[in-house]
Amino acid sequence: MAQIPYAESNGSLSVEVVLKHAADVFLVDSNNFQKYKSGHQFTYYGGHYTHTPVHISVSGIGRWYLIVRGSDYQYRFY
Numbered sequence: 001m002a003q004i005p006y007a008e009s010n011g012s013l014s015v016e017v018v019l020k021h022a023a024d025v026f027l028v029d030s031n032n033f034q035k036y037k038s039g040h041q042f043t044y045y046g047g048h049y050t051h052t053p054v055h056i057s058v059s060g061i062g063r064w065y066l067i068v069r070g071s072d073y074q075y076r077f078y
Contacts (some may be wrong), residue, residue, distance in 0.1 A: 014058050016055055017066070019054065024047070026068075027066060029063070030062055033067075
């Protein structure tokens with residue numbers, strides 16, 4: 001599995017993702033990332049996007065992982 005981008009949050013975190021094609025884009029916390037890797041049902045912020053750029057914001061302290069399925073992409077956390 002390729003390296004999954006992540007960022008640490010002190011309470012709120014946003015990401016901008018520029019897609020080449022329509023794709024599934026998710027932000028998940030550490031607990032749900034483990035569920036995702038194990039193939040179990042997981043809770044996420046995001047969804048399927050056909051327009052770019054994608055902006056997702058979350059609230060919560062800790063590590064958040066960016067999952068993109070279906071497209072090459074560029075991203076930045078802010």
